[in-house]
Amino acid sequence: MKTNNHTIHTLIFVPALIALSLSLQNCVSRSANPAPQNQAPALPVMGAPESPVTVYQEFSSSLEGKENVEIRPQVDGYLEKIYVDEGAYVTAGQPLFKINAQLYNEALNNAKASLLAAQASMQKAQVDVDRLKPLVDNSVVSDVQLKTAKANYNAAAAALAQAKAMVRNAEINVSYTLIKAPVNGYIGSIPFKTGSLVGRGEAQPLTMLSDVNTMYAYFSMSEPDFIAFKNKYPGETIEQKLKNVPAVELLLADNTVYPQKGKIELVQGQFDKTIGAINFRAAFPNPNKILRSGNTGKIRLPQLFNKVLVVPQEATFEIQDKVFVFTVDAGNKVSSKPIGVSGKNAYFYFVNKGLSAGEKIVLSGTGNLKDGAQIQPQLVSADSVLKANPI
Known part of the structure; x- marks a missing residue:
């Protein structure tokens, strides 16, 4: 069968034309409905709440019994x-x-024998004095003999006192x-x-004897911490300030809180120049003898804030040791703002400057945000955040 070349070209051209037409239609459709570009991200936002908070400063400590006596x-x-x-x-x-006391018992017996001999010598000296006194009074013998007898008596009295001391010393050694x-x-x-x-x-030593009815927890503060400590509590002297320090807690090595609270009683008189710190001592009652000398832990010094702004740590970021948050304005634009942190726990920062109560902050997803960026705020209740992670 003979095929016409014009027919073949027509058969090839028509499908190509259809495909080109469809491609053009798709291009027109895409240009008419372009995909959204740079859409504002939807991010959770919360008004910064105020809450009463107790903040703790923690200091490593070592524990010793009130009395640790070396038995020697x-x-x-x-x-x-x-x-x-x-x-x-x-x-x-x-x-x-x-x-074994055998040697010391024999020494005691020897001292007692010496005491008996000294007593006999003193008695003899007394007899000589008593015998010569009337003879001297009647001028029968010279008073020189009486003086000699009295001197012998005084020597015997001294020897007797020495013998008594030796007996006491020997008795003490036996008691030891x-x-x-x-x-x-x-x-x-x-x-x-x-x-x-x-x-x-x-x-x-033979052993160590520890009185653990009261335990002392020793810890130290750096110079800046000590200055802040002094400025925090009322009083003219350190002793007066210590009376106004609240009871402290003891965090044990397993991160449990010891049930009894303690009281700071002592501050060392001067700083240790080698470490730039000053030592403190807190006393804890130990009625159940749970604590023992040699235990370690952390002293938790509380500070109560009646009202403080609470900011989740995940809402913050750090630049050069400063903590920042992203705040959201009325036009849903964000801006970074530094905040002052007065304390923290596992989940929150407690803010004392840089934010106002109720000011909106971005809770998460801040990694790619920049100042002036537009977002779609998704409001989150502050109560729900605080309930999820209690302060």
């Missing part, structure tokens, strides 16, 4: 008995250790062989065993 021997000898075990609670006067608890408290580790040779020159 005051005489040398072999450890004969250990009456207590490590960790035991003991009361004042309770026996703890016994050092039984070591008793000087205070109530808990026994620490006992590095020595029965039969160990112990003495006054030993570097290690």
Whole structure:
């Protein structure tokens, strides 16, 4: 069959023309309904609320019992008995250790024998004085003999006093062989065993006895913190200011709050030049003996604000150690604004300058915002934000 070239060209051209026509129609349609460009983003916005807030300053601390007593021997000898075990609670006067007392008992016996000899010598000297006195009075013998007798009596009296002191000293050494608890408290580790040779020159104590009915938490403040501390509370002297400091809390190592509140009692007299800080001490009651010497924690010093602006931390950003938020004006344009932070918790900053109560701030999505940008504010209730993350 013979095909006409004109027919072939026509068959090819018509579909191409249709495709070109459809393409042109699509272009016209797109130009007539262009896609939205640079549409203002919809972002959550909240009016900055005011709320009563308690802010805490935290300071690392170490704990010690009110009395931590090193139990050390005051005489040398072999450890004969250990009456207590490590960790035991003991009361004042309770026996703890016994050092072999044989040597000291013999020294006491010797001192007592010397005392008897001194007493006999004094009695003899007294007899001589009594015998010579009437003879001198009657001019039978020279008064020189009486003077000599009196001198011998005085020497015997001095020897007797010395012998009594030696007996007392020997008795004290014997008493030192039984070591008793000087205070109530808990026994620490006992590095020595029965039969160990112990003495006054030993570097290690026999044990440590801790009175933990009251615990002292030691912490320090830097110089700027101390100046702010002094300016915060009324009073002319530090002692007067400490009376106006509220009770403090103790945050334990597991981040739980110790149930008993404490009171700051002491400020060290001067700054430690090596670390530029001054030391404080807070006292905590320890009725259940939960706390022990050597525990660590954090002192939480509270400050109550009757009304303070509350701003979620996620609504903020930082530039060169300054905290900023984006505020929204009546025309829905945003502008960055620095804020002053007086405190914070896990979720919020507490603002003391830079914002007004009720002023609208962008809650999230601020990463790509710039000053003057237009947004579509989606108003969020401040109550819902505060309920979701309680202060």
